Amino acid sequence: MTVISAPEDFNTDDLYVDLTGVLGLSVYLKCEGFNFAGSVKLKAALGMVTDAERRGLLHRGSVLVESSSGNLGVALAMIAASRGYRFVCVTDPRCNPATHRLMEALGAEVRVVDNPDAAGGFLATRIALVRSLVAGDDRYVWLNQYANPENQGSHLVTTGPEIEAAFPQLDVVFVGAGTTGTLMGCARYFRSRPRPVRVVAVDAAGSVTFGDRPTPRMIPGLGTSVRPEALDESYIDDVVHVAEPDTLEACHALARRGFLFGGSTGTVVAGAADWLRRHGDATTTAVALAPDMGERYLDTVYRPSWLAEHFGPEAAAGMPQPREATITEVTPAGVVTEILPGGPALVAGSR
Template identity: 40%
Template sequence: MIHTDITECIGNTPVVSLNDELVPLGKKLYLKLDYFNPNFSIKDRTALGLVKAAMAEGKIRPGSILIESTSGNLGKSLAMLGAVYGFKVIIVVDPKVSASLLKWYQAYGAEVDMVTTPAPEGGFQRARLNRVRQLLDKYPGAFWSNQYDNPSNPAYHAETTAREIADLPVDSIVGAVSTGGHLCGIGKYVKKHKPHLHVVACDVAGSAVFGQPFAPYLINGVGLSWRSANTDTSVLDAVSISSDQEAISVCRLLARDHGILMGGSGGLTVFTALAWLQHSDASSALAIIPDAGTNYLDQIYDDEWLTAKEIKLLGRGELEERLEHKAFTNLLKQETLT
């Protein structure tokens, strides 16, 4: 098939079976590798949904300015779409962003604006949003895509991503939550058309999305210092909170033993999916892998970086012990499930 432009290469990402001893005997774990999108991230889907809706509503046209806050991946995707559709993109980032991502934005012609001081409440995430509002004042008529609260984010995932996975032979879908866009969009579709499927959320320790106190954490693409409007807990059955150490250890294990190179949010999702299979009646689960480890070769795949951040990788035995004691919260009843 010959595509008209690069945007037509977004979506329809592959699913692979994870055949590993950590998967409970007699159960199946499948990985939806959304790093097969053009920019190696599920955020290509999110960006396309946000931009298509804005273009249809006349909020973006050639020559317009789009502004967004991002921890990394959405910036690449929006910058690419700016190049395709002819609008200027200003990406607001913070010091956690990888140096390679900054070059990626600039390669697509985007402008980078970095905050350097965290907000007193909400850290760098809140500081980025404060900067977005300043830029909107500076550029009247600019469009803020607002991945956090724009309903076009989950709506696009409900229309597209969910349809790719709803008929797979699984009884649970597991995904990471930051803005809530992709997982809650999928959840909305699933609860309407496949209500027997469980939708399980995972978050990182330090995130405040599910009511925990906010504290700094290392992995990107997951968590927030608040709960965004796009996180609809009514379509989520359960949630589990895991650590940077657990997520990164799974990432390193899958890269070394299976040749699957994923980002920290993917490691978090796989760890949660393994625990869910162990502690629930589910016989099979699909873990949504948001992005590729290529974004983090100088971070979670760098031993010196891990040493500097005081992260000790967990071995298989230690991961098995952590999985055995992992707990889930029933979001409807707020009960702890073990």
């Protein structure tokens, strides 16, 4: 039995999904969303907050402020509520409505910027607002996930070792690139180990992180319009850029098998599948990191009207289709009868 007194004390970090049946490729998906924050960002948030407390930067009366597209904001909102801090999350219109509401339910103040930056995204605008808040009030403490060493440090001591313990014969690991904290923590860990492991970064097409041409993106999570300060490409073996329609296709393929994951996970799965089809074989042991779960994407990635508006009717048509409802009866004679609404009864069999 597990008993906790604070939400940040719980995190399932040893669950993997074998995606062979979904992709037709051998790859194991490490699920990082089974905690009260709902994503891999709990690790970074907890590491950064604990470090700030240890160094005396956070104390009674402090106000946490951070720029986030959603998942880190939820993790910080949860920890702030648990430890008695105020929290202000600066986000943008791409933040999922469910994520926005969740942060507010946890007591956070959510500020939305709607002026795109020079690259067509919102990150530079978000950071500018954060800087102005910090400059105007000395109670505000910016953890700065983009440059904070604890962002990647938390994965150096947790995620990397967890994967190696589960798969000691690992050949390749696929990690999504957002702030690159998770990516760099895992990459630095595996570079320090005696067994060579290829680290493949999975980025959103239109993200500038690895020099791609900036384009507007609709799915929050991975990708950025400002190159992350933490990134060191010398630790990265390969980069795969995933277009958003491919992210949607991966999400819907997983959903058709009963696995509801978020947009970031869909991007990582699509990138892993693309790389493995080109470079893998039957002997390759591969792990992909799933940063998030799918409930917060019900208003976007899994909503037909949103898909049709932003990606066309073909994207909406790719969603799993509901099955026609049936009613099952057991007759006095023991015959199981399925009644299709509006149609004749079909005898399915007898007991």
